[in-house]
Amino acid sequence: MWCPGNIFLVPANPNARCPVGGQYEGVYFNVGNILGTDHFTNTNHKVVGNSSLGVDFELPNDLNLRVYGTSDWADNDTFVPSVSPTALQTYASSTNPADALDPFGANTPQATIAALRDGTYYVDVTEEQSVNLAAIKLDGPLANLPGGQLRFAAGAEARRETFAQRGYYLGPAANVDEDMDRDVRAVYGELFIPLVGPANEAPFVHRLTLSLSDRYDDYSDFGSTNNPKVGVNWEPMDGLALRGSYGTSFRAPGLRNLGATIGSFYVYPADAGTTVNPDVAGVQTVYLSGGNPNLEPEEATTYSFGFDFNPNSLPAFRASLTYYNIEYANVIASPSFANIFADPTLETSLVYFGDVSDPEIDNLLNGIGAQPSGFPASPISGDIYVVDRRVQNLSTLTTDGLDFDVNYRWTTDFGAVFAGVAGNYILNYETRFSPQAAQANGLDLGLPQWTARASLAAEAGAISLAGFMNYRDGVTSTYATTAAPFIATYESDPYVTFDLRFSWALPDLGLTEGTILALQVNDVFDEAPPFFPASGGSPYFDGIGGNYNPIGRYVGLNLRTAF
Numbered sequence: 001m002w003c004p005g006n007i008f009l010v011p012a013n014p015n016a017r018c019p020v021g022g023q024y025e026g027v028y029f030n031v032g033n034i035l036g037t038d039h040f041t042n043t044n045h046k047v048v049g050n051s052s053l054g055v056d057f058e059l060p061n062d063l064n065l066r067v068y069g070t071s072d073w074a075d076n077d078t079f080v081p082s083v084s085p086t087a088l089q090t091y092a093s094s095t096n097p098a099d100a101l102d103p104f105g106a107n108t109p110q111a112t113i114a115a116l117r118d119g120t121y122y123v124d125v126t127e128e129q130s131v132n133l134a135a136i137k138l139d140g141p142l143a144n145l146p147g148g149q150l151r152f153a154a155g156a157e158a159r160r161e162t163f164a165q166r167g168y169y170l171g172p173a174a175n176v177d178e179d180m181d182r183d184v185r186a187v188y189g190e191l192f193i194p195l196v197g198p199a200n201e202a203p204f205v206h207r208l209t210l211s212l213s214d215r216y217d218d219y220s221d222f223g224s225t226n227n228p229k230v231g232v233n234w235e236p237m238d239g240l241a242l243r244g245s246y247g248t249s250f251r252a253p254g255l256r257n258l259g260a261t262i263g264s265f266y267v268y269p270a271d272a273g274t275t276v277n278p279d280v281a282g283v284q285t286v287y288l289s290g291g292n293p294n295l296e297p298e299e300a301t302t303y304s305f306g307f308d309f310n311p312n313s314l315p316a317f318r319a320s321l322t323y324y325n326i327e328y329a330n331v332i333a334s335p336s337f338a339n340i341f342a343d344p345t346l347e348t349s350l351v352y353f354g355d356v357s358d359p360e361i362d363n364l365l366n367g368i369g370a371q372p373s374g375f376p377a378s379p380i381s382g383d384i385y386v387v388d389r390r391v392q393n394l395s396t397l398t399t400d401g402l403d404f405d406v407n408y409r410w411t412t413d414f415g416a417v418f419a420g421v422a423g424n425y426i427l428n429y430e431t432r433f434s435p436q437a438a439q440a441n442g443l444d445l446g447l448p449q450w451t452a453r454a455s456l457a458a459e460a461g462a463i464s465l466a467g468f469m470n471y472r473d474g475v476t477s478t479y480a481t482t483a484a485p486f487i488a489t490y491e492s493d494p495y496v497t498f499d500l501r502f503s504w505a506l507p508d509l510g511l512t513e514g515t516i517l518a519l520q521v522n523d524v525f526d527e528a529p530p531f532f533p534a535s536g537g538s539p540y541f542d543g544i545g546g547n548y549n550p551i552g553r554y555v556g557l558n559l560r561t562a563f
Contacts, residue, residue, distance in 0.1 A: 125167035148194030244305035260291035264370035423452030446477035492530035
């Protein structure tokens, strides 16, 4: 028998209550029970700033030139003290009444309590990051075509990103100093081509426009990428526009994806089979975690089509519907042990076996700058497994769905009334964590198929009142259990909340000129989010799952002024 927990008592510990035949007794243990709840004080100080500056120039021939820049920065200082898990496990594994830990009562010796208190380690890290951007953009007309004015936009950007970290993790020996930066240069161009317009329209071709764009980005730390896009808008009649687009995009690896400190974690042979995987049982094992300088950008191919409807007979009515399809590739993820050993492709490429002196093994242990953790005092030797769990370009995601928006605005004697509903319906959401992994359906793993927000508002002079209904579809998902078949399924009901907003534009006189007073009430009826069971079967982790609001009703008073 093996039970989960954050410490494990051996049956021979005089304080253990392990069932007969058990190998370990897992206990979720709070060290505050023996050290006092006020023993640890965590601190986190954060300072954030941003600024922007731009200048617009009107040039001859209706050209516009914009020069602008932005600067964003953040500093974060974190201090987290805790008890060494190694020391805690040492006393949990003791069979000597003179020093054995008692997680259930008051039998822990004072000498052990003192040793745990003296064994406190610290996460003490300071981070500084910044993004500075300078850009220039020129746009305007190029020529007059039968369908209208041919327009263009062209620009260039220069961006510098920095990240610096100082401090240590789990004690001064585990230094996590990092200093990274990148320079990005980009150029782009866009063309708006009116093929058919009022001057040359034909039956069922009231307007027809084509848009073409391309963007090239060059990164100093991993290479370059080029992403084009094409779009078509067709108005067969006044009030109805059909549109479609196709393009590619990318997301560059973050600085820390590429250069975060690599941890090298040693697992003794006796523990390798349960801590890592049965495939490495009985052999000393090291697993790596952290950044990977060989990452490539995440990529996406997107196409969409839909319509906008705004009939002349109902000028206050608007409706739109869009079908979208997105395919993501090279998604960055950190593989779990289960993923690695279940996927032949990953096991072949990310699991290494050999003598510690083999060049490939030696490079992973000593040549990539990994910070060692849990290694024995004497140098390791002999056969070893090295499992690479650093972030990799692994996953794929394909999703398609519908976005919709319908609204109407009535003009009344007292002002106006507005009503509308907008939302999203997911048709498919298919993921594959790694090349040989089974395809998973996100709609069966906790993703709501419907989300929508309906609104009803009224304006009367300086007063406005709006109500909103937020709908989130019920979900189906799974969680791990401690008994066969070790997985169970749960379903939740839809989650519906209501918000209210009242605003008053104060008199445009003196100190109140340009000032608006607003009262916002979110989740008016204090609706409880759906309850989710926890993986592992532990009631300590049951609760709210997914992107639900755990705060409940929220009331805010806002005063905004312009000058």
